[in-house]
Amino acid sequence: MIRLAAPGDEAALTGFLSRHLETSMFLYGNLESQGLAASTHPHATRFVLDEQDGVVRAVLGLSNNGFLMCQAPQLAPVQARAMARLLGGRTAAGMTGDDAQVATFLEAVMPAPQLDTVEPLFTLDLCRLPPVAATIRPPDRSELALLTGWFAAYMQETQTGVTSGAAERARDAIQGGPVRLLLRDGQPVAMAGINAAAGDAVQVGGVYTPPQLRGQGFAGQVVAALLAERRRAGATRALLFAASDAAARAYLRIGFARIGRYRMALWRPPAVIGEAAG
Structure with missing residues (x-):
């Protein structure tokens, strides 16, 4: 029925x-x-x-x-x-x-x-997450313009949204959304968020590093630090899908394994x- x-x-x-x-x-x-x-x-x-x-x-x-x-x-x-x-x-x-x-x-x-x-689908048992030394934090109000630009660039690059919605996503992140910024010398260099959570699992999304800062491992670091935070809150498993070969390599380096196609x-x-x- x-x-x-x-x-x-x-x-x-x-x-x-x-x-x-x-x-x-x-x-x-x-x-x-x-x-x-x-x-x-x-x-x-x-x-x-x-x-x-x-x-x-x-x-x-x-x-x-x-x-x-x-x-x-x-x-x-x-x-x-x-x-x-x-x-x-x-x-x-x-x-x-x-x-x-x-x-x-x-x-x-x-x-x-x-x-x-x-896109390839990946999973990670969070007990296997490697040690994380990166510093992350939620965005603050002073970073609205920065985040708006990052979200617009992310949506344009992945073709997953209309860039006019970038400011709304940035405001949501600043108002308590599950987005974290990776810091280097006190400055944001990458972001990642959680786009779904259910049971004891979380799904990572919105991973972005500005083009001029890529190639330094920031994507993997921000994801690992975000997941370490979620593990402390009780999550035991993570999932994500990769938008590029470079992203896939970053996730493999921190322990993710490919399990399917999304x-x-x-x-x-x-x-x-x-x-x-x-």
Whole structure:
């Protein structure tokens, strides 16, 4: 049976998503932080369940900020179309998830995206994190212009957002968002953040070093220091996906191991769910 999730389904959803943690962090994190009650929060998510004999076998989510997410092992086109119908012609600005699952969903349900990238997925058991001597801290109000520029450059370089949103991301970081700056001689030289947290796992995102400062190991250092901080707070596992070969090498150097392929698609403007090309 395919249906919309409702309050009371939290335990079943958590049990299913936790078994597929590596490619479910956005789904799982949104569920954990926002629950299933109606909300206007950007990360509040409408969940579609596919159940068999009362057991969840697939999940499709659409957040208020327009991102589709799926966890559907062995997803078939007919299953993707049936789940998408319950989203009622809503629009999506993007989709993330396991490479093969997202590819099936895109072909069955969506028009061609303007951006469609596949990146290597990495994991690290935080008990294996090497010793970290780097100094990091949250950004402060005096760094709004610096962070706005960094976020704009990051989004332009990775093609993962509209640069007009850089100032908002910078303000969120300064107001307590999970972003940390790496310091050298008292000056910020790189940044990294957490883009999802669920259970005892965290997912790293937004890693950026200005071009003129690259090649000095700053990306790996800021990620390692951020994860050391999260380990002290109770996290035991980290995940991330790499946007470049250089980033991948930095993550391998601090102990990450590649475990799969992660896909991201973006539509500009947002696309109607269910209007597959052709």
